[in-house]
Amino acid sequence: MSSDERRELVLDAATTVFGEAGYHGASTDAVARAAGVSQPYVVRMFGTKQQLFLDVLGRALDQLMEAFRAAIAGDQEVPLPRRLGLAYFELTGNRGILLCLMHAFSLGAEPVIGPAARCGFMDVYRLLRDEGGMSADEASAFLAGGMLSNVILGVRMLDDYDEDPAVRELLVTVFPEKLEIIRATHPPRQPAAGSRAGASGSR
Amino acid sequence: MSSDERRELVLDAATTVFGEAGYHGASTDAVARAAGVSQPYVVRMFGTKQQLFLDVLGRALDQLMEAFRAAIAGDQEVPLPRRLGLAYFELTGNRGILLCLMHAFSLGAEPVIGPAARCGFMDVYRLLRDEGGMSADEASAFLAGGMLSNVILGVRMLDDYDEDPAVRELLVTVFPEKLEIIRATHPPRQPAAGSRAGASGSR
DNA sequence: GTCGCTTGTAATCATCCGATTACCTATTGT
């Protein structure tokens, strides 16, 4: 397999792993195992874990912005916020992208990740303002909704869908349509705990 | 000094340290140093680092909810969202509280922190709905704004206030008043880099 | 065929970190 293919493979794996555990919580070994390669290979490909994270972050931002650009260029009949919302929904299919962004956004104090995260955030803001033609208020409101959605994905609120009516109400409000598709895309990781009768019994 | 006083002191320090570096990025030793005690003492007081984080998280949620409750009970002349916004602004004075929440919200996959974070998030949502009398849409919109604010604090966007007009525009939009106070409360950590004339010059 | 490059791994190193143990020092109750 060519190096570039492996590289993409590793970046995909790293996006997932960093998305789940965060920058500090993820190990290069976990990334390597997820990608099916050895740990030294991962660090040699990217130099350092930090550089790997920066590459993951950059790629996530690229994917996000490309999706938004396509939405902006899309069917002008449908209102822009809705087009962007649908683009966001598609991104939702790969939790890793959005969760890595959230982790990066929480690490502003990191000496090199912090500035990169700020720069990436502003790139998105500028995209909405300049290419999307949104006002500052519109862009902020859209970003606010996106941040709430990201947090809901990050905290795995979908895992509690069956546990609590208030969770359902919140999710229906935040994802007014497509919730069922998102639910299907993001299956609970612990077996829903509410499912009675010792499913595959612990112990 | 009594054990309870030390405990609060350590919890304060831990809130700051966890807020800066996140759960995995912070060490019990960093917390201990910030609190002025020894590392073994910190872990003996809380059992494990995880339990310490859970206690920090619980206390942060308590402080958040107490502030919101006070806002709800406040001057009924002024609209509720504004009262809550002012309460949020006060919380902003201690970055650690809000940043710890954000870190927790990004760790939904953690087996014990995740559920605690979900529960805490829903407690806040229910507070807004039930005690605040907000609709689901109103509560979601308020939370969305809060999440964007938290991200902006977490990514330390205020550090770039002087670097980029777009940053100023965004900050003015998200913190339409009190921005100057928040700026004063959250001084940049790297010396603003924009200050001309080779300040302590790189290289 | 063999040189040299690319793609990869096994083994190992050095460090950090959470946790444990053992010990120290006041104060307090009797």
Added chain:
DNA sequence: ACAATAGGTAATCGGATGATTACAAGCGAC
């Protein structure tokens, strides 16, 4: 006086982890 208890630390241990080194297999050029 002197246990007993609370508050606290130094020393250390064991595991995890990022990084480095050395090595090996495939393969195209000449």
